[in-house]
Amino acid sequence: MPSDTLNQFLNDNLNELKEQGLYNEIDVVEGANGPRIQIDGRDLVNLSSNNYLGLATDERLKEVAKDAVDSHGVGAGAVRTINGTLDLHVQLENKIAEFKGTEAAIAYQSGFNCNMAAISAVMDKNDAILSDALNHASIIDGCRLSKAKIIPFEHSDMDDLRQKAKEAKESGQYNKIMIITDGVFSMDGDVAKLPEIVEIAKEFDLITYVDDAHGSGVLGKGAGTVKHFGLQNEIDFQMGTLSKAIGVVGGYVAGKQNLIDWLKVRSRPFLFSTSLTPADVSATTKAIDLLMESTELQDRMWENGDYLKKGLKELGFDIGNSETPITPCIIGDEKTTQQFSKRLNEEGVYAKSIVFPTVPKGTGRVRNMPTAAHTKEMLDEALTIYEKVGKEMNII
Template identity: 50%
Template sequence: MSRMDFLKDEINKLKEENRFIKLRVLESEQAPIAVIDGKKVINLTSNNYLNLTTHPKVKKAAADACLKYGIGTAAVRTIIGTTTLHGELEKRLAEFKQTEAALVIQSGFTSNTAVCQSLMTSHEDVLISDELNHASIIDGGRLSKAVKKVYRHSDMTHLKEILESPEVKKARRRMLVTDGVFSMDGDIAKLPEIVELCERHDTIIMVDDAHSSGVLGNQGRGTVDHFDLKGRVDIQIGTLSKAFGTIGGYVAGCQDLRDYMVSTARPFLFSSSHPPSVIATCLAGLDVIYNEPELLEKLWTNTKFFKEEIVKAGFDINKSETPITPVMIGDTKKAVEFSDRLFEEGVFALSIGFPTVAKGKERLRNIITAGHEITDLERAVAAYKKVGKEMGLLS
C-alpha cells in the first residue's frame, strides 16, 4: 500500500462535490474565438480585456527583446535579474498609476501576498479585508502576523464598526485591503466611502486593481482614477496578466514603499525575474493603451450590449458593473452541466462553484473583451437561450 493512496479518496470526494477540475487545453492564440480541446468556440472566459495577447505591436516587442536580450535573466531581481527594461517599466507604471514609484513582482497573486506579509509584521497590527476579496489577499493575510478582521461585502456600516472597535483603534498599524473590481461578481468597491472611513481612522488603504487596470478610469488607470481619488489611496496593486495580456504584477505607491519592499518582500527576493521579452511586452502594451483608446471604448460597447441582451433573455447577472458578467445558476451540478452544454454549442463560459463562491451562488462567469464582435456576442446569447430553455431555467 502506497503512502499516497489517501489521494484517491480525496480525489473521489472532490468528484462527488463537483469540485474536481479537468484542465481545458488551449490549442490556439488566446483570442475571442479560440480552439479549446479541439473545438473552435467563442471564448468568454479569458481575462484578455483589451485583446492585447495577439496585438502585432506587442508580439513584435516580445520577439525583438528576445533576440536582443536572450530568453531569460537566470537570476532574482536582487542579484542580477534587474534589467534596464525592468527599470523603464516600473517608471512608466508609476506614471500610469500616478504614483511616486512602482515595483514589478512576479505575479498579481504574489504582489498581494508580498505587501500584506511585508507591512503587517506584528500581532499588534490589524488587517481589514472585504469578505469577497481575492484568494491572494486572503493568503497574504494568513502569511502576515496581523490580526485579521473581515467585513461583510461592501457593507460600509460593518466596516465602520470594525474601524471604531477598541481592538482596532489601539492597533500599532491598520491596513484595509479591497479588490477594486470583485472578480466573481464584477461589482466595483465603494472606494470613496472606504477612503473617507480610513482617513478618519488613520488606516492604510490598499486596492487590488487586477480587474480594473486597463478597464476603468481615464485610459484604464483603475478604480482610484475612476473615482478621482488620486493621492488618497496608499497602495495600488495591478496585474500584467489581464488587460495587458502577459504575466506579472506590480505595486504602485510612494518611493519609500518601493524601497522597503525591495529589501523585505519575500516573493520579490526569492523568485527569478521576468524574461526581457515579457517586460518588453508590457511596455508595448502600455503604448497601445495610451495610443489606441478605441480598444477601451469597444470593450465597454461590447460589455453594454452583452449585459443588456443576456438580461433581456431572462438571466440574472447579479450586481455586475464591469465586463465580468456572471450568469447566476444557484446549483453546482446545473452550473457544470450548463457550461458543458454551452461548449457543445460553441461557447466557452466557465462554471464557478463552491468554495470559489458560496453555496447557492454558483454561476457561469463571462468576461467580455474588446476583441469580440457583436455577432460573436449575439451567437453567445442565442446559445445561452437555447441551453437555458432545454435545462428548464428559462420559460
C-alpha cells in the same frame, strides 16, 4: 512505495469533490487565447478569458517581445537584487508609476505574488487587517502570511467597516491597521466604494490597499479603479496584474517612493525569485503605452460588455449587479451550473462554470468576459446558444 495514507486522502477527497459537482476539469487550449479558441479540435466562442482588451494576441506586443529576446535573451538571469534588474525592468516600473499616477512602482512575477509580497512586508503579528469578505484568495493568503489579526467586514458594507475600524482602533491592541479591498470584484463585477473607504481610513488612520487586478485597463481610462475615483494621492498601495487587461504576465505595486524602496528590500518574492523575462517586460511596457495613448480598446470592451449584458438579461438570465464588463449568469446549484457550462461548450460557447470555493455554495455561475476582440457576430452566436441551452435546461 507511495504512502497509503496519502493515496487514501487524495482518492477520498477527489471522489467527494466529483460527487458534489465541485471537481474542476482543466481544458487545454490549442493555440492562442483569443476571442475564439480551439479545444479538442473544436472552434468555440471564448467567454472565459481575462484578456479584456485582446492584447494577449496583439501583433504590436508580439513584435517588441521578439525584439527583446534578440537584445536581452529569454530570461533575466538572476534575482532582481543581484544582477537580474535589466534596464527593461526599470523602464516598465517607471511606466507603471506614470500610468497609475504614483511616485514609483515595483514589478513582480504575478499578481498573486504581489499580495503575498507586499502585505507581509508591511504588516505583522502586532497589526490588524480589515478585509472585505469577498476579497480574492491571494489577498486572503497574503493576510495570513503576515500573521496580522484578520478582521473581515461584510462585502462593501461601509457601516460594518466603520464599526470594525472603530473597535480595532479603540482597542489599542494594534500598531498598524490596514484596510484591503479588491477594486473590482471578479466574480460579481461590482466596484469597491473607494471614496467611502478613504473617508473611513482618514477617520481612523488606516493604511489603504487596493487590489485592482480586474480594474486596471478597465476603469479610469485604463488606469484603474483608484484613478476612476481620482484617489491616486489617497491610496497607499495600488496593486494590479499585468496578465489580464494588460495581456502579458506579472503584477505590480504602485505607491510612494519610500514604500517601493521598502518592498525592494523586504518583500520575499522580489528578493528570492528571478523576475519577469525580457520579452514579457517589453510587451507589458508596450501594452501600457497603448492604453495611455488611446481609449479605443476600453471603449470597444465596454460596448461589447453592455451588448452581452443586455442580450442575456432580455433572455431572462440572472446576471447579478455587475458594474463592469464581467457578466455572471448566476445558476445556483453547483451540479446544474457545471451541466449548463458543459452544454454551452457542446453547442459552441466556452464559458467556464465557477463554483465553491471560488464563490459561496449555492451561488454557482457561468462567468462571461466579453473583450475588445469580440465581434457583434460572435456575441450574437453566443446569445443564440445561451437561449437554446437555457430553455432546454429550464433555466430561463
